[in-house]
Amino acid sequence: MQNRVSQAVAQLPADVQQNGVQVRKRATNLLMGVSLYSPLGTLSPLFVSNYASTQVREALARLPGVGEVQMFGARDYSMRIWLRPDRMNALNITTDDVARALREQNVQGAAGQVGTPPVFNGQQQTLTINGIGRLSDAAGFGQIVVRSGDRGQLVRLSDVATIELGARSYSSGAQLNGKDSAYLGIYPTPTANALQVASAVRAELTRLHARFPADSHLGSEV
Incomplete structure (x- = not known):
C-alpha cells in the first residue's frame, strides 16, 4: 500500500504534495x-x-x-484577509508583499533563553523567553508589518486590508x-x-x- 501511495504522490503537482496526502x-x-x-x-x-x-x-x-x-x-475557522486594491496601489504594495509578511511574521518558533552558558563571569540568572507564536485574532494580524521605511514609517496589514474571522470557504x-x-x-x-x-x-x-x-x-x- 505504501509503495502505491508513493508512486501516486510522485505524479501529483507540487502544491498538492505540500498540502499533504491522506490515505483512508x-x-x-x-x-x-x-x-x-x-x-x-x-x-x-x-x-x-x-x-x-x-x-x-x-x-x-x-x-x-x-x-x-x-x-x-x-x-x-479561518482568518479572512480582504485586500484593498486602492490602498495597496497608493502605497505601491503588491499581494506578494502581503504574502511574504504573513509567512515571515505568523510563525511558531522557539524563542530561546537568555543567560545560558557560555556566559560572562558573575552571570547569576537564566531567563526563558516565551514567544506569542502564531497569531489568533484579527487585531494581531492587523499589526503585521508589510513594509517599513528608513525613517521608521510602518505600513501594517490593517492599513491595506480588512481582516475578520470567518470561514475558510463559502x-x-x-x-x-x-x-x-x-x-x-x-x-x-x-x-x-x-x-x-x-x-x-x-x-x-x-x-x-x-x-x-x-x-x-x-x-x-x-
Whole structure:
C-alpha cells in the first residue's frame, strides 16, 4: 500500500504534495448521515460547523468500523484577509508583499533563553523567553508589518486590508428545515457490519448530545 501511495504522490503537482496526502480505508457507499443545526438561530453557522468538526466528527471517526466521517459544506475557522486594491496601489504594495509578511511574521518558533552558558563571569540568572507564536485574532494580524521605511514609517496589514474571522470557504453549505447546518456523512470500512456500525454511531451521538451547547440539535438520520 505504501509503495502505491508513493508512486501516486510522485505524479501529483507540487502544491498538492505540500498540502499533504491522506490515505483512508473506507467503503464507497454512504452508510448514514446526520445534521447538527441551531433551531432558534442563536448559534452561528460558523460555530455550529466547527463544533461539529471538533466535537462530533472526531468522536465518530474513532468508532470501530467507521472508515471516514466527511463533513459536507464544512466552514472551518479561518482568518479572512480582504485586500484593498486602492490602498495597496497608493502605497505601491503588491499581494506578494502581503504574502511574504504573513509567512515571515505568523510563525511558531522557539524563542530561546537568555543567560545560558557560555556566559560572562558573575552571570547569576537564566531567563526563558516565551514567544506569542502564531497569531489568533484579527487585531494581531492587523499589526503585521508589510513594509517599513528608513525613517521608521510602518505600513501594517490593517492599513491595506480588512481582516475578520470567518470561514475558510463559502463555496458550499448544508441546510435542514431551512436552517444552516453541518452535515456529517459516515462511511464504513469495507469489512464492517453496517448494522453494528450504525448502532454504535447512534449510541455515540446520544452520549455526545448531553454535552451539546444550548440551541443545538441533531437532525434526522439518512
